[in-house]
Amino acid sequence: MTTQYECIPCFVRQASEALAILVENGVERERLMRQLLGEISVNDWRGSPPVMAQHLHRIIRQATKNKDPYSSVKNEMNRIAEGMMSRMREMIRKSENPRELAVRLAIAGNLLDSGAKTQISKEELPQHMDKLLAQPLRGNAMTLFQKAEHTSKILYLADNAGEIYFDRLLIEMLPPGKVTFAVRGGPVVNDATMEDAKRAGIAEIARVISNGSDAPGTILDDTSSEFRLCFGQADMIIAKGQGNYETLSGRSRKICFMLTVKCPVIARHIGEPVGSMVIKM
Amino acid sequence: MTTQYECIPCFVRQASEALAILVENGVERERLMRQLLGEISVNDWRGSPPVMAQHLHRIIRQATKNKDPYSSVKNEMNRIAEGMMSRMREMIRKSENPRELAVRLAIAGNLLDSGAKTQISKEELPQHMDKLLAQPLRGNAMTLFQKAEHTSKILYLADNAGEIYFDRLLIEMLPPGKVTFAVRGGPVVNDATMEDAKRAGIAEIARVISNGSDAPGTILDDTSSEFRLCFGQADMIIAKGQGNYETLSGRSRKICFMLTVKCPVIARHIGEPVGSMVIKM
Numbered sequence: 235m236t237t238q239y240e241c242i243p244c245f246v247r248q249a250s251e252a253l254a255i256l257v258e259n260g261v262e263r264e265r266l267m268r269q270l271l272g273e274i275s276v277n278d279w280r281g282s283p284p285v286m287a288q289h290l291h292r293i294i295r296q297a298t299k300n301k302d303p304y305s306s307v308k309n310e311m312n313r314i315a316e317g318m319m320s321r322m323r324e325m326i327r328k329s330e331n332p333r334e335l336a337v338r339l340a341i342a343g344n345l346l347d348s349g350a351k352t353q354i355s356k357e358e359l360p361q362h363m364d365k366l367l368a369q370p371l372r373g374n375a376m377t378l379f380q381k382a383e384h385t386s387k388i389l390y391l392a393d394n395a396g397e398i399y400f401d402r403l404l405i406e407m408l409p410p411g412k413v414t415f416a417v418r419g420g421p422v423v424n425d426a427t428m429e430d431a432k433r434a435g436i437a438e439i440a441r442v443i444s445n446g447s448d449a450p451g452t453i454l455d456d457t458s459s460e461f462r463l464c465f466g467q468a469d470m471i472i473a474k475g476q477g478n479y480e481t482l483s484g485r486s487r488k489i490c491f492m493l494t495v496k497c498p499v500i501a502r503h504i505g506e507p508v509g510s511m512v513i514k515m
Numbered sequence: 516m517t518t519q520y521e522c523i524p525c526f527v528r529q530a531s532e533a534l535a536i537l538v539e540n541g542v543e544r545e546r547l548m549r550q551l552l553g554e555i556s557v558n559d560w561r562g563s564p565p566v567m568a569q570h571l572h573r574i575i576r577q578a579t580k581n582k583d584p585y586s587s588v589k590n591e592m593n594r595i596a597e598g599m600m601s602r603m604r605e606m607i608r609k610s611e612n613p614r615e616l617a618v619r620l621a622i623a624g625n626l627l628d629s630g631a632k633t634q635i636s637k638e639e640l641p642q643h644m645d646k647l648l649a650q651p652l653r654g655n656a657m658t659l660f661q662k663a664e665h666t667s668k669i670l671y672l673a674d675n676a677g678e679i680y681f682d683r684l685l686i687e688m689l690p691p692g693k694v695t696f697a698v699r700g701g702p703v704v705n706d707a708t709m710e711d712a713k714r715a716g717i718a719e720i721a722r723v724i725s726n727g728s729d730a731p732g733t734i735l736d737d738t739s740s741e742f743r744l745c746f747g748q749a750d751m752i753i754a755k756g757q758g759n760y761e762t763l764s765g766r767s768r769k770i771c772f773m774l775t776v777k778c779p780v781i782a783r784h785i786g787e788p789v790g791s792m793v794i795k796m
Contacts, residue, residue, distance in 0.1 A: 239535065242548060246527040254520065267523060268556045275552035279545065 235480045237279045237286060238499045245274050245283075249290050252423075256294065256303045266297050282480045284451030291422050292448065302421035311346045311396025311424060312433055314359060319399060326403065335367075336404045337375035337492065341511040342366045343400025344393060344475050344494045346424070366494065372506045373513035378472070378490055379407070381515070385469035388412045390440070391452055391482075393475030393493075395430040401474065402434055413440040414464055419457070420448035425477070451477030454485070476500055490515045516761045518560045518567060519780045526555050526564075530571050533704075537575065537584045547578050563761045565732030572703050573729065583702035592627045592677025592705060593714055595640060600680060607684065616648075617685045618656035618773065622792040623647045624681025625674060625756050625775045627705070647775065653787045654794035659753070659771055660688075662796070666750035669693045671721070672733055672763075674756030674774075676711040682755065683715055694721040695745055700738070701729035706758070732758030735766070757781055771796045 249270040257263040270290055277286060295301060322339055329335040342363050382388060390405060390413050392398050398417075405413050415436050418425045431442045446458025452473070454462060465471065471489045473482055479491050479500065491514045495501050501508045530551040538544040551571055558567060576582060603620055610616040623644050663669060671686060671694050673679050679698075686694050696717050699706045712723045727739025733754070735743060746752065752770045754763055760772050760781065772795045776782050782789045 239531070239541070239544065239548070242552070243524065243528040243531045246552075247524040250520070250524045260520070263520065264560065267520070271523070271527075271552050271556035275549045275556060 235282050235483045235500075235503055237281060237283050240499050241283050241286075242274065242279070244497065244499075245286055245290065246271065248287070249274070249294075252291070252294055252303075255307075256298055256300070262297075266294070269293065269297070282451065282453070284449045284477050284481050285453060287451075287477075288422065288447075288449035288453070288456075291450070295421070304421065304424045307424050308395035308426075308430060311394065312399070312430060315343065315346065315396040315399035315434075318360070318363075319403075322400070322403060333379055333407055334371065334375040336407050337378060337513060338367055338371055338511060340397075340400045340404040340474070341371070341492050341494055341513065343397040344492070346394050346396035366511060369509075369511065371513060372510050373515070375513055377515055378513065381470055381490070382408050382412070386412060387414070387464075387468045387470070389464050389468035389471045390415045391445075391471065391473040391478050392417045392426045392431065393478060394424050395426045396424075397474065398426045398430055398434045398436060402436055402439065405436065405440055410439075414468070415440045415442045416445045416461060416464065417442065418448060418450070419444045419446040419461075422448045422450045425450050449477075449481070451481035453481050479504070516563055516764045516781075516784055518562060518564050521780050522564050522567075523555065523560070525778065526567055526571065527552065529568070530555070530575075533572070533575055533584075536588075537579055537581070543578075547575070550574065550578070563732065563734070565730045565758050565762050566734060568732075568758075569703065569728075569730035569734070569737075572731070576702075585702065585705045588705050589676035589707075589711060592675065593680070593711060596624065596627065596677040596680035596715075599641070599644075600684075603681070603684060614660050614688055615652065615656040617688050618659060618794060619648055619652055619792060621678075621681045621685040621755070622652070622773050622775055622794065624678040625773070627675050627677035647792060650790075650792065652794060653791050654796070656794055658796055659794065662751055662771070663689050663693070667693060668695070668745075668749045668751070670745050670749035670752045671696045672726075672752065672754040672759050673698045673707045673712065674759060675705050676707045677705075678755065679707045679711055679715045679717060683717055683720065686717065686721055691720075695749070696721040696723045697726045697742060697745065698723065699729060699731070700725045700727040700742075703729045703731045706731050730758075730762070732762035734762050760785070 250267060253263050253266055257266060326332045326335050345362055417427050417431050421427055428444055436442055445461040447453060447456040449456055473489050473491050475493050476496055479493055482489055493512055495506055495508050495510050495512060498508055504512060506512050531548060534544050534547055538547060607613045607616050626643055696712060698708050698712050702708055709725055717723055726742040728734060728737040730737055754770050754772050756774050757777055760774055763770055774793055776787055776789050776791050776793060779789055785793060787793050
């Protein structure tokens with residue numbers, strides 16, 4: 235999916251919000267904001283949105299001399315998700331359709347995103363989750379499990395910290411021994427890295443690999459050869475979140491996208507309204 | 516009021532929305548968007564927000580070779596407001612406090628704004644008006660009339676096309692012969708110009724002057740000497756809308772600001788929440 239005209243003001247908004255959080259000094263914040271505006275004005279707009287986001291966040295990390303500026307945000311999201319685990323396990327245990335609920339929860343966990351416009355505070359999250367879980371799932375969750383039964387290698391592309399706890403619940407329901415869980419190769423926004431996957435205990439139930447890239451999505455040309463090998467060999471790929479959808483949509487028929495739709499550009503592209511929970515194969 | 520850090524992404528959003536409306540050709544729109552991003556990145560951020568907006572809209576008018584790109588928007592807003600006049604006159608006639616209602620209506624008319632984030636479609640307007648009119652007025656409308664009685668020269672600074680019909684209703688209640696109505700000196704966004712004031716019949720009930728400037732606010736240094744003379748000689752100035760507030764707040768104790776608060780920066784500055792109707796002396 236290529237960057238759309240409407241993505242441009244959204245890049246600027248995300249950049250300004252990132253600097254508002256990360257740079258306390260007003261003069262330095264202004265200097266950096268001017269730099270990012272300049273970058274957006276001259277950069278290529280033909281790539282997928284995560285290409286630009288990767289570029290901007292590299293500049294931010296370099297300028298702030300902070301290799302992982304969202305570290306505390308990620309820790310907080312992990313902590314919140316961790317705290318919801320027993321309640322969610324109980325929900326699944328009591329559910330008439332535990333598999334579908336696990337898919338719904340994994341998609342609802344995608345709300346833990348600090349990049350998208352739909353920013354949700356940690357206080358609001360449980361309420362939003364309930365609201366989201368009450369609405370219809372767009373797409374068929376059961377197809378995911380049917381396909382998973384008939385494959386030998388499943389590659390699961392993670393999105394955000396916190397969210398990966400929800401992913402864990404779903405992975406626990408997939409056939410054991412088949413899943414490889416891929417995280418970003420380095421910190422970018424609040425996206426999950428190896429550290430988060432370990433903390434969430436994913437390494438105990440799946441093989442965890444890094445994709446070797448610091449893009450907030452999966453830009454194949456930017457990933458490691460180990461990751462690309464996994465990608466090529468997988469019979470089935472589960473791709474979480476907008477960033478993975480933006481970078482991989484239309485790339486392979488074996489991908490199953492799972493996301494909450496957070497912006498009108500994605501909504502138009504995927505054919506489902508903003509706010510909806512989508513599973514799309 | 517100086518430009519705040521949060522105004523920067525808002526400038527970008529406004530610029531992108533303006534180009535989306537005004538420039539059909541995608542290549543040309545991208546070229547212009549890149550130019551405007553570049554301008555915002557290097558321009559002075561110390562002025563009031565309308566200084567930047569004036570600069571960006573001059574570039575847009577020049578690039579599109581269109582001296583009045585919002586002409587049709589303004590005509591539509593005038594038409595809508597014109598169509599509401601008899602209903603509003605009836606409301607005022609039946610009101611227990613017609614003077615306060617006229618102030619409320621003049622402030623509610625400030626919703627007819629295509630620059631602010633709170634974009635309201637023409638279909639939604641009557642409903643928004645009712646909602647706005649039902650909420651408390653922040654400030655005392657009666658003080659306006661008391662002051663108007665004891666002054667000889669009132670300068671009324673207009674904001675948007677359409678809105679000026681609502682202003683007309685208020686001016687009809689002010690002491691006759693005292694009001695000078697000032698409009699923008701040239702087209703900028705949907706701000707009212709001489710043409711709109713004539714169409715709304717303001718010239719029949721007040722002296723109408725141009726402020727000589729194409730800024731979407733009142734940047735005194737940019738206005739004509741005729742306007743500045745009026746400004747200096749007035750005993751009382753009624754300033755409508757955010758643009759006039761942004762440029763004149765803190766400049767004179769004789770100004771009475773009347774506006775709907777449409778953004779968090781103004782809300783913080785004026786001390787009233789977003790969405791409120793404010794009259795502030």
